[in-house]
Amino acid sequence: MAGDHLVVVTRTALLGFMLAAASVASLATALMFGSLPIGFTAVLDSIVFPAPGIIHDVIWNLRAPRAFAAFACGGLLALAGALLQVLLRNALADPYVLGVSSGASLGALLALSLGAGAAAMNLSAFGGAVAALVVVFGLTYRSGDWNVYRLLLTGVVLSAGLSALISLTLVLAPDAQVKGMLFWLMGDLSQTTSALPAWLILGALAALGVAASFQLDLLALGDLKARSLGVAVGPLQLGVFAAAAVATVTAVVLGGAIGFIGLMAPHAIRLAGATSHRILLPLSALLGGTVLTLADTAARTAWAPQQLPVGIFTALLGVPAMLLLLSRQR
Amino acid sequence: MLSCTDLTLKVPGRELCRGLSVAFEPGQAWAVLGRNGTGKSTLIHALAGLAAPAAGEVALDGVALDTLSARARARRLGVLLQMESGTWWGTVLEYVLLGRFPHASPLSGYSCEDIAHAHAALGQVGTGDLAARKLVTLSGGERQRVRIAQILAQQCGIVLLDEPLQHLDLAHQAQVLNLIGREVRERGQTAVMVLHEPLWIGRSCTHAVILNGDGSAVAGPAADVITRERLEHAYGCALREIGDGGGRSFVPDV
Numbered sequence: 001m002a003g004d005h006l007v008v009v010t011r012t013a014l015l016g017f018m019l020a021a022a023s024v025a026s027l028a029t030a031l032m033f034g035s036l037p038i039g040f041t042a043v044l045d046s047i048v049f050p051a052p053g054i055i056h057d058v059i060w061n062l063r064a065p066r067a068f069a070a071f072a073c074g075g076l077l078a079l080a081g082a083l084l085q086v087l088l089r090n091a092l093a094d095p096y097v098l099g100v101s102s103g104a105s106l107g108a109l110l111a112l113s114l115g116a117g118a119a120a121m122n123l124s125a126f127g128g129a130v131a132a133l134v135v136v137f138g139l140t141y142r143s144g145d146w147n148v149y150r151l152l153l154t155g156v157v158l159s160a161g162l163s164a165l166i167s168l169t170l171v172l173a174p175d176a177q178v179k180g181m182l183f184w185l186m187g188d189l190s191q192t193t194s195a196l197p198a199w200l201i202l203g204a205l206a207a208l209g210v211a212a213s214f215q216l217d218l219l220a221l222g223d224l225k226a227r228s229l230g231v232a233v234g235p236l237q238l239g240v241f242a243a244a245a246v247a248t249v250t251a252v253v254l255g256g257a258i259g260f261i262g263l264m265a266p267h268a269i270r271l272a273g274a275t276s277h278r279i280l281l282p283l284s285a286l287l288g289g290t291v292l293t294l295a296d297t298a299a300r301t302a303w304a305p306q307q308l309p310v311g312i313f314t315a316l317l318g319v320p321a322m323l324l325l326l327s328r329q330r
Numbered sequence: 331m332l333s334c335t336d337l338t339l340k341v342p343g344r345e346l347c348r349g350l351s352v353a354f355e356p357g358q359a360w361a362v363l364g365r366n367g368t369g370k371s372t373l374i375h376a377l378a379g380l381a382a383p384a385a386g387e388v389a390l391d392g393v394a395l396d397t398l399s400a401r402a403r404a405r406r407l408g409v410l411l412q413m414e415s416g417t418w419w420g421t422v423l424e425y426v427l428l429g430r431f432p433h434a435s436p437l438s439g440y441s442c443e444d445i446a447h448a449h450a451a452l453g454q455v456g457t458g459d460l461a462a463r464k465l466v467t468l469s470g471g472e473r474q475r476v477r478i479a480q481i482l483a484q485q486c487g488i489v490l491l492d493e494p495l496q497h498l499d500l501a502h503q504a505q506v507l508n509l510i511g512r513e514v515r516e517r518g519q520t521a522v523m524v525l526h527e528p529l530w531i532g533r534s535c536t537h538a539v540i541l542n543g544d545g546s547a548v549a550g551p552a553a554d555v556i557t558r559e560r561l562e563h564a565y566g567c568a569l570r571e572i573g574d575g576g577g578r579s580f581v582p583d584v
Contacts (some may be wrong), residue, residue, distance in 0.1 A: 087471030089416050214439050219426055224380055227483070230404030230432040275420040278439065 012279055015272055019286040023071070026293040030067035031059050033297050035272055035304040043249070070296040071289035071312070072198035073255040079205055080090025080247035083283055086216050088152045095236030095248040096107070096264035098155040101257040102162030103132025104249070106142065108184050109166060113173040118191045121184075122253050132158060146237050168306075186309030187258030191298050197269045197301045201250050204242050204264050215276035259287045264322050271325045284311045291318060331355055331405070332520060333490050337371050337386035341584060345494035345545040347373055349386070351537060352549045356487070356518040359511060359534065361525045361552075364541035364564055370524045371412055373491045375543065377522065378409040390488075404432035408486035410477060412493050412524070422468070422476050423461040426452055429480035434575070451483035454509060456502075488520040489513075493531060495527055503527065507534045528569070532556055533577030540564045 031043045036058055038046075046059050080095035088097065096102070107128025111121040122209070136158055140151045168197035170181055183190075215236050218226040227233050251258070265288040266280060274280050302308060334355040339346040352362055354377075360368045375381040377388055379395040382447055388395040390406060405486025408429075429451070430444035435510050449486045452458045455475040460468065464578070468476065481489055494510070495503045513519040514536075525531055538556050542564055548555050558571050558582040561580055568583040 164442055187410070211437060214431060214434070214436060218431060221417045221418060221428070224411055225414050225416070227380055228404060228407075228411070229398060229411040229428060230399075230401035232400050270419060276424070
């Protein structure tokens with residue numbers, strides 16, 4: 001019996017080690033590839049002995065900010081997905097079930113159709129995301145007894161309505177703007193400014209999630225059972241909602257509506273054998289960050305110098321991997 | 331000691347019980363009886379502090395239950411729900427370990443001692459060999475025994491069990507009732523069980539509450555409360571009493 005436990009601990013440690021290594025490797029890959037290929041030794045050289053020059057500029061002014069933004073964005077989406085899956089007790093929950101991405105998309109598209117710049121567009125996306133959250137929260141929250149099914153359905157219904165408005169905006173928009181809009185809808189990290197706030201938010205939310213991980217495990221059993229085992233379910237649900245909302249809004253403002261990662265990263269970790277939230281949350285964040293960093297590198301490189309929407313590559317990379325994992329499960 | 335005073339329970343449009351006052355003392359095993367939909371689970375939820383009564387109070391050693399923290403309550407009161415709304419994707423051992431949550435540190439989690447308690451509880455219901463299995467792969471009866479193991483691992487002085495015998499075969503029904511009976515007799519535990527099995531009611535409980543469905547209820551020692559007439563009134567069907575050396579049983583007289 002103690003032996004079983006040891007095997008589980010060892011396997012989890014191995015999984016964590018592999019994902020940490022993959023995270024570093026994905027960031028290194030992002031620094032090496034692009035319109036101008038840079039060798040591994042040249043990248044190392046630039047890190048250890050920074051010297052001004054074109055390689056240094058490409059690595060530190062162009063690629064590094066974008067790579068770190070992609071990683072934080074993917075980590076936040078995966079974290080939000082894992083949190084919402086346990087809050088809503090629904091395996092199909094993803095960061096966008098609360099209407100955040102549709103709200104943000106509508107905001108961004110309206111700003112784009114008015115010819116706004118990047119800053120105004122981000123602000124408008126942020127406003128749309130928060131407005132959608134406020135509507136969903138206001139319609140569903142009842143102190144003491146929060147029906148998570150109503151929360152889920154309200155989010156889905158609101159998203160459907162917003163999607164119609166997004167289509168309308170696309171149809172009515174001037175032709176010159178439509179391509180930029182489509183990029184935004186499929187996820188686009190090329191407008192990245194600073195990734196530091198996103199990293200701080202990711203770190204803080206992951207730490208909070210780990211601190212509350214045993215309560216989250218119990219929440220998976222249902223409200224009543226969690227309460228009977230001593231969890232203050234009401235405050236915990238509010239906290240999870242708030243954390244998922246902050247993570248999703250941050251990610252969406254950073255990278256647009258990038259799909260797939262928030263839904264699938266937590267499931268991939270669960271399929272690999274880690275169900276406890278203490279392990280699930282940090283490892284999902286690492287996996288989400290790694291996948292998005294690699295996908296964004298591919299989006300920059302595959303058709304260089306033309307850039308493609310990253311959302312296409314998260315699916316192209318993620319879908320075969322997930323199908324393989326699923327088919328190997330008994 | 332768990333007690334309720336002037337307890338009134340309602341669901342929309344109906345009163346389930348009115349002004350019920352009962353003291354559930356240590357060393358007593360209570361049966362909660364009544365037809366489907368008469369409020370047995372609602373009573374269990376109210377006694378567990380999981381649902382607020384329409385009127386009246388539930389108290390633990392004289393202290394109102396709703397003034398205790400959820401954690402303090404969970405250390406003394408274990409609740410087996412009839413149904414759990416969530417799904418546990420982890421192993422049986424991890425599931426039973428959740429019962430140790432009220433005793434474990436909320437930040438650093440479960441200790442080796444907690445794991446030992448979980449293994450011991452699994453052994454008590456004869457499911458020690460299932461520890462490493464995924465919970466979702468178990469049969470209904472195996473899962474029910476594992477759910478009971480979780481309550482045992484919680485180590486509470488008072489247990490509220492909503493249909494502890496559901497899905498269990500005869501031998502395991504006897505095993506679980508013997509287990510609970512031993513905890514009650516030897517350790518002074520209080521058990522309150524929703525039971526449907528007329529086979530066991532007469533022989534495994536020292537006391538009983540009967541909810542009649544019209545808001546009236548009877549509560550007291552088994553000898554006074556568990557009579558053929560009262561059960562016939564509660565269930566609305568004719569019964570036959572069978573007595574042997576081990577106690578009394580009731581079967582439908584059809």
